[in-house]
Amino acid sequence: MTDSVRPAENYYHLHLVSDSTGETLISVARAAAAQYSGVKPIEHIYPLVRTHKQLDKAISDIDEYPGIVLYTLTEPELRNRLKAYCLDNGIPVLSVLAPVVRLFQAYLGGAPTPRVGGQHQLDGEYFRRIDAMNFTVMHDDGQHTDGLEAADVVLLGISRSSKTPTSIYLANRGIKTANIPLVPNIPVPPGLSELKRPLVVGLVASAERVVEIRRNRLLGLNAAQPHDSYIDRDSVAEEIAFSRRLCVRHDWPVIDVTRRSIEETAAAIIGLLQEHRRRLAEIGS
Template identity: 60%
Template structure:
């Protein structure tokens, strides 16, 4: 990459969805403040003609090449082309394969898209996703006892995206908004099996998100308290009191990503399930 440019071409070649590559790339590029990759993603590369088009694209826009190709003939062809062009080309899973092979003394089965097989875990994720979408924002409160996790919090505390992330991990997640001057649903207060977790953020953070939300919708708020800092602070205090009264853990999401919040919730859920199991044994 030239010294005068902060942009570079980044080619991601996969015989599956390409999600693994994109996750790795985002994690890596996040460590460099002053560069911006121009991403070229080539998923589901499983035929010679597809790979030929990819090689043409790489030649026309040289840059870093990362790949996950199970078919070794395709991998060798891609690597030879990059070598001829003088470009870096990396099989991002190769170091992981080598560690597994040396430590476990097992060989690879080389299944394309093996992580996406429609097994029991897959259907569990689909069931969790369906449940979560049906129980978003307080919908169908009567089925809350079926949830693994119930997230509660005032408006704009990332309840929905966190619920969807958890569902993608096979966790049935409902979320309930806490609304000023309104009692939470009776079913929430009576729930015993699910883990209930409160989400909160600073008043400044919530105010900024709510203001941006109104602007993005090109709408005017008829209720000034929705974006009033003092009113928001009262909402936060109300949610804190509710969580304290019921012994619900409370997570401050102000400076947390969705992934970080979900990781803490999953850890809490493991402990919660262990406690339920111990109670049942007694």
């Protein structure tokens, strides 16, 4: 590796070798890398590695840019070749699924029957996610409120409270999600308080955070108005208070997203949804 391509000391090379799309591998690697905020990975991603020629490219890069090697390869020859190369050259290497598969094998007994990209088969779960995504897009930002009873989750919140990105994330998990903007003195859709099947959740954030996001958005649109109530802190605080009062009145749970990532917000909603479904099942039994 030449000095011109050598990474700075706060960087390292991370090689991800997969015989499928690499989504599982990337997710695991990034989750682990995120634990080390002071050093960043330079990712080298090799999806659909199913022949020795394709593996040659990955090994060549690993040789030029040594670092950590993670892989998900089901073909024994490819797997053993990559592992042997790394071990012979003192390069850290790990099959990210192997420990999990061994645990399953110890519990279930018998040998697994590996399938390349098996987790991405077009099964019922896949089509459930597609259906949820279509529903969520159709019911974004207060659209088609007459069909809310078919939702799994209905999100409420003022402008810039992360309703749409949270909805899309939930939809990708197969959860049909509608979201409705809240504006003081503007009535919510009729029948919202009568919904039985969906979980209704309010999203709020600190006034400072909302103002910051709104200001950045307006600046990006070249439409910022210094005294516009849209970015006035007191006005925004009243919008948030209105949201909270509405949710308290109807006994809807509220999640403060100020310091939460979209993933953390979605995880909290999924937990609430599971409890909501248990209650509905108890009532129906």
